[in-house]
Amino acid sequence: EIVLTQSPGTLSLFPGERATLSCRASQSVSSSYLAWYQQKPGQAPRLLIYGASSRATGIPDRFSGSGSGTDFTLTISRLEPEDFAVYYCQQFGSSLLTFGGGTKVEIK
Amino acid sequence: QVTLKESGPVLVKPTETLTLTCTVSGFSLSNGRMGVSWIRQPPGKALEWLAHIFSNDEKSYSTSLKSRLTISKDTSKSQVVLSMTNMDPVDTATYYCARIGQYRYYMDVWGKGTTVTVSS
Numbered sequence: 001e002i003v004l005t006q007s008p009g010t011l012s013l014f015p016g017e018r019a020t021l022s023c024r025a026s027q028s029v030s031s032s033y034l035a036w037y038q039q040k041p042g043q044a045p046r047l048l049i050y051g052a053s054s055r056a057t058g059i060p061d062r063f064s065g066s067g068s069g070t071d072f073t074l075t076i077s078r079l080e081p082e083d084f085a086v087y088y089c090q091q092f093g094s095s096l097l098t099f100g101g102g103t104k105v106e107i108k
Numbered sequence: 109q110v111t112l113k114e115s116g117p118v119l120v121k122p123t124e125t126l127t128l129t130c131t132v133s134g135f136s137l138s139n140g141r142m143g144v145s146w147i148r149q150p151p152g153k154a155l156e157w158l159a160h161i162f163s164n165d166e167k168s169y170s171t172s173l174k175s176r177l178t179i180s181k182d183t184s185k186s187q188v189v190l191s192m193t194n195m196d197p198v199d200t201a202t203y204y205c206a207r208i209g210q211y212r213y214y215m216d217v218w219g220k221g222t223t224v225t226v227s228s
Contacts, residue, residue: 001171035214044218092213095168097157
């Protein structure tokens with residue numbers, strides 16, 4: 001089973017700053033099967049990025065995904081107030097899905 | 109419009125079997141290479157994938173919970189059912205169902221979730 005490790009656990013930033021979130025896999029992941037989700041308190045997760053770099057419908061272009069192999073990154077170019085939330089990466093491999101432990105982006 | 113809605117008991121006792129139902133609309137469970145995943149989230153913790161089932165009846169289960177889980181679908185009712193046996197307080201969580209694409213393996217539409225507490 002592939003383990004996803006997200007870092008940092010918490011990211012404290014000001015609105016307008018750039019956020020860089022990391023997702024590292026214990027073994028190589030197909031880029032086609034790497035996704036990112038945003039979750040706000042009391043809400044279900046929302047799909048942001050699929051296929052490592054494709055934005056889901058309605059997702060602003062300040063969100064971008066990159067990476068390959070075992071290292072993937074979610075970048076938020078300029079944080080808006082509504083972007084402060086928890087972010088999860090997710091992968092599929094060998095018929096199994098796994099999620100990372102999440103990164104909380106909080107207002108500094 | 110694609111929607112999913114979870115339903116089931118709010119409270120179950122230890123050792124009981126939990127049965128959750130996901131009722132979907134806006135897509136087919138019998139064709140179209142789509143399916144439904146179940147994911148749970150204990151209070152204050154991360155997401156955990158449990159199982160998924162596709163329109164061709166292909167199923168997959170979390171390795172750690174495989175012995176306790178059964179997923180099935182009733183296409184006539186547009187429902188997917190997840191059963192989890194031998195419930196324990198550590199299974200207390202919000203349980204979500206979400207649409208998943210076969211050969212794409214990401215969840216693009218989620219239900220709002222249902223909270224299940226395991227307590228005697």
